[in-house]
Amino acid sequence: MFGLHYNLERNAIGLVLAIVVVAGIGGFIEIAPLFTIDETVEQDADMRVYTPLEVAGRNIYIREGCYACHSQMIRTLRDDVDRYGPYSLAVESQYDHPMLWGSKRTGPDLARVGDKYSDAWNTAHLNNPRDLVPESKMPAYRWLLRNELKTEDLGLHLAALRKVGVPYTDEMIANASIDAYAQANPDTNDAPALAERYGDATHIRMFDGDGARLTEMDALVAYLQVLGKMTDAAYQPDLPEAQ
Structure with a gap:
């Protein structure tokens, strides 16, 4: 040799x-x-797209570097499944650009955190994690409640995502800013149109508890509350068991 x-x-x-x-x-x-x-790769005809508010929240999640400490990929290992839920499928990341699988777990995996905690819990935890988990090493993100969410360019974000395969319609893109406000204000006249565009499963509520302002906290909590809820494919009975 x-x-x-x-x-x-x-x-x-x-x-x-x-x-x-x-x-x-x-x-x-x-x-x-x-x-x-x-x-x-699995297929799911019922796979839904992110709303404009959820897209904004995902952008904030990336901006703040949350992916550095939290993964969004449950492995096919029994320990992972027992702790976090069904293992992740490729179809669940179909509309994620970029992917946020992560490579490190300083904090828990978030692939199925959607609806696991209330909006109030998520808001309080992001504002100061130690108010709820005294031993938490996670930094506080207090500015999210102070910062008003910029919505003027959300249509451009949706248009860019459509170019890489996310099936946003012209109507969705044109109404992106309006839909972002409507999702965090259930009493607005635009809320029914939002639900019609994105489906009845869309969360429409005051995520940060304050309907007077649309904040970055609204957006990030809205995003966290749909993680693992975009499709039910992982809960189908014919999937192989974890090893």
Whole structure:
């Protein structure tokens, strides 16, 4: 083996050809599964898209670096499933750009945190985690309650997501700013139209408890409350059991 290696080092053409062959084998192993991706990725006709307010909340989640301490991918391990719920499926991230699977769990996985806690709990926890969990190492995000949410460019965010495959309609894009306000103000006249565009399962309520202002806290809590709720595919009885 070492003799072959020494000989290749002395032969530039042979070394180049060997590198090409090895890289080709590695590339084929990585690329080949893509030809069967349609057979391996689940499909769900009822998969819904994020509302404009949830998109804004997801952007804040990214901006604040929440993905650095929280994963959004439950592995197919029994311990993971017992603690967090059914393991994550590819279809659940179908409309996530970028993916937020994460690689570190300083805090718990959030893939199924939607509706696990009340809006008031999430608001209080984000405002100061130690008010609810004294031993928490999570920083406080008090400015989320102070900062009013910018909605003027939400239509552009939806249009950009449509270019990468998220099925937003022209109507959704045109009404993005209005829908963001409506989702956090259930008494507004625009709330029924929001529910019609995004489905009856859409959460329409005052997420931060204050209907007078639309804040970044409204957006982030709205996003957290739909994690794991975009589709019921993970709860189908025909899925393999965790290992």
